[in-house]
Amino acid sequence: MLKYGVILACILSISLGAKTFPENFLFGAAGASYQIEGGWDEDGKGLSMWDVYAHTPGNIKNGDTGDIACDSYHKYKEDVALLKQLGLNVYRFSISWPRILPNGTPTQINQAGLNYYKNLIKELKAADIEPLVTLYHWDLPLHLLELGGWLNPRLADYFGDYARIVFENFGDDVKYWITLNEPGTTCTQGYEAGIHAPGLNLTGEAVYQCSYVSLLAHAKAYHIYDTEFRAKQGGKVTLNLACGWYYPQTESEEDAEAVRRSLDFNCGIYADPIFKGNWPQSMIDRIRERSKLEGYSFSRLPDFTEQEKSQINGTADYVSLNMYTSRVVWHISDYPIGPIPSLDLDLSVGSGVDPSWPASASSWLFSDPPGVRYLLNYLRDTYNPSEFVITENGWSDVGDLDDQGRIAYWKGYLSNILDAIVDDGINVIGYTAWSLLDNFEWAEGYTQRFGMIQVDFNDPNRTRTLKSSAKWYSGVVSTGQIDP
Ligand code: GBH
Secondary structure (H helix, E strand, O other): OOOHHHHHHHHHHOOOOOOOOOOOOOOEEOOOOOHHOOOOOOOOOOEHHHHHHOOOOOOOOHHHOOOOOOOOHHHHHOOOOOHHHHHOOEEEOOOHHHEEEEEEEEOOOOHHHHHHHHHHHHHHHHHHOOOEEEEEOOOEHHHHHOOOOHOOEEEEEEHHHHHHHHHHOOOOOOOOEEEEEEHHHHHHHHHHHOOOOOOOOOOOOOHHHHHHHHHHHHHHHHHHHHHHHHHOOOOOOEEEEEEEEEEEEEOOHHHHHHHHHHHHHHHHHHHHHHHHOOHHHHHHHHHHHHHHHHHOOOOOOOOOOOOHHHHHHHOOOOEEEEOEEEEEEOOOOOOOOOOOOOOOHHEEEEEOOOOOEEEEEOOOOEEEOOHHHHHEEEEHHHHHHOOOOOOOEOOEEEEOOOOOOHHHHHHHHHHHHHHHHHHOOEEEEEEEEEEEEEOOOOOOOOOOOOOOOEEOOOOOOOOOEEEEHHHOOOOOOOOOOOOO
């Protein structure tokens, strides 16, 4: 009887034109350790590079830090209760490496840190919420930064040891893993632009070394899972990809090339190695050519050895996609060879936005909902992964409780994701909105808010209040439809 009811409901909704998300779709929200936990020096936690970076005057707006943040280190039960209240069935969070391994190495294991995540996972399981766990969302143990951070290829071995401890302790309860969140952001913002930890401006060189080491580290953790844990734990592991969508400014072949290069330098830089075993050809060619003209005897983009290629190739069991925005791009032909190389010079692309796209409180974030559907099609056609989870997608404002801008953004993007599923046959199995809570927005401190739940950062209790978007999203989740 129930079965016929479901079939009838499907027929009705199709005939009424309302598309429905697949029955077991994972609907959730996301957060990350440094942005929400606080407890920066509690119970034996070591320092991360973000603790140090945020404590250094001048780095973060208003001198804000993640010292307390949303205080989720103490309030995780409340967070889980809110997820449950909204009817969400997946929560994406990250583990703080130095909370578990204070100096990043297995020489000291902090039991209180392990307990925190054990308790969080237990609480989620009890509420029937699937944990989707990121091993690394930018809070590198300080000791490992001192050993060279993301420029040191040995970081792959350290990351492997950390990953093993995490899989050992939590792998029975976690089926979806992400190794590194947005390595491209760490490498560009942290090592090229110098506006994220560790705050270096080693343009045109460190950014590629950092990408290379990130891929080695990801592959190391992937194979550890594959050989030591997969058989008994049966989960999936991937590297997170942060990709935007790009439109050409004109119909010229040169601008079409600018679009391809933008996809390669921002998205393919990680997607190509894990799906095809090497950097995108446009990057290999351009960076080698420019390096040569600059007088280098080698390419600033490190070559993979054959062994590294096969180690990195095929290390994505699913796609974890962070997608926020689009750009309009054009070719720039006359970037000269000069004394200071950079990724922008290598890329040779100018970019702007379409004036019709609504602007958020973040200078880089504009709403272009169809972009996500184009991107999903591009990724499917280019890499053919078995499944996608959209692990971040969201909108910033300055904190309004009646956040209509966020609702409009999510409505547009979720509709396009639904079209990609239903009309284009793309296997998107989950969506974790960024973010559950207002939180520490990196260099922007608490000035930009992404949460569906407001957090009062002036109140020692860090009181949480649902915004309009949380109620709206909860409706989508319970009906499986965008406009109930
Ligand atoms: C994600 O990064 C992070 O994973 C998350 O922690 C963060 O809170 C969230 O998004 C919201 O920002 O200024 O033109 O050079 C966002 C991806 C990539 C966005 C780099 C800003 C800089 C663009 N970021 N980008 S620009």
